[in-house]
Amino acid sequence: MKKLVFTALAVVAFSATSFAETREVKVDKILFTDCENWAMDQMALYDPGDQLPPEEAHDNYRSLVEECDRNT
Amino acid sequence: MISKIAFFCLYIFSFYSGYSQKLSGTVVYKVVSASVYDDRENDERGKKMVEGRLASLAKQTFLLEFTASKSKFVRNNSLSINDDKGEQLYDKMATSYYSSSYDYYLDSSAGIGMFKYSRDGTLVTQQVKEKEWDISTESKKIGDYLCYKAVYIKKYMGRDGNMKTLPITAWFVPSLPYRYGPKQYYGLPGLILELHELFGVFLATDIKIGDDKNITIEFPKGKTISEEEYNARQAAFVIKSK
Numbered sequence: 001m002k003k004l005v006f007t008a009l010a011v012v013a014f015s016a017t018s019f020a021e022t023r024e025v026k027v028d029k030i031l032f033t034d035c036e037n038w039a040m041d042q043m044a045l046y047d048p049g050d051q052l053p054p055e056e057a058h059d060n061y062r063s064l065v066e067e068c069d070r071n072t
Numbered sequence: 073m074i075s076k077i078a079f080f081c082l083y084i085f086s087f088y089s090g091y092s093q094k095l096s097g098t099v100v101y102k103v104v105s106a107s108v109y110d111d112r113e114n115d116e117r118g119k120k121m122v123e124g125r126l127a128s129l130a131k132q133t134f135l136l137e138f139t140a141s142k143s144k145f146v147r148n149n150s151l152s153i154n155d156d157k158g159e160q161l162y163d164k165m166a167t168s169y170y171s172s173s174y175d176y177y178l179d180s181s182a183g184i185g186m187f188k189y190s191r192d193g194t195l196v197t198q199q200v201k202e203k204e205w206d207i208s209t210e211s212k213k214i215g216d217y218l219c220y221k222a223v224y225i226k227k228y229m230g231r232d233g234n235m236k237t238l239p240i241t242a243w244f245v246p247s248l249p250y251r252y253g254p255k256q257y258y259g260l261p262g263l264i265l266e267l268h269e270l271f272g273v274f275l276a277t278d279i280k281i282g283d284d285k286n287i288t289i290e291f292p293k294g295k296t297i298s299e300e301e302y303n304a305r306q307a308a309f310v311i312k313s314k
Contacts (some may be wrong), residue, residue: 066161067166
């Protein structure tokens, strides 16, 4: 009798886990550091029309991040 | 009498020969900021960054050398040799005032130009085309020189990946009939003494014209890429920053 009860309980317990849903969590936002956010604000202030050439803008942005990190 | 005539002819001949060889020169330029953005909303850290950039810019000069058919435009001093990391970063950021950090070589008789990017030494060749300058009658004095205004519409890719147009304003002096100027801006019927491009203004501070046979302009040696390949690389930087 005890074995029967135990077996029944085990069956119920294992079958319950099969009802658990698995979800894939997607991260929609890429998180930036404080210095990266600040550097992006500086670029927007200095070049609001996106006029700098891409490579130059990238170098400027990296220099701003690096200088900010140095002083933080 | 005949010997005197011969000597006189020889003198006149040598005079004109020497004059025709006076087709070389050097011009030193400095760059000042043309930025008009509002700094009032900037934070203290940002304002300090701007001050550092401007201080670095004030120390930088550029040298234009030219002969009859070739020219070379380079930064006159290397990036800060100071070990201070902050100063080095300000030097890098100061390049945005003149929109890119490169030396430019021109051979107008062969129709070839070359950019040498200081970032990584990349050499980019281009087929030189005559620029469509819009020359106006607007004039002003720069030093002792009467200069006229010309505008060229430059097309390029901006940092958002979109093609942009940018008016490049040059003030050139016809009395110095040399078709050269800062960077890749050439082709006007006179030397460019002032050039406005995006966030910076190039100003000529020292001009020497003569027959200096010591000026030799050699293109840098090394692997080169085309303008098309370089533009494709620019697109990659747009993708990286998005």
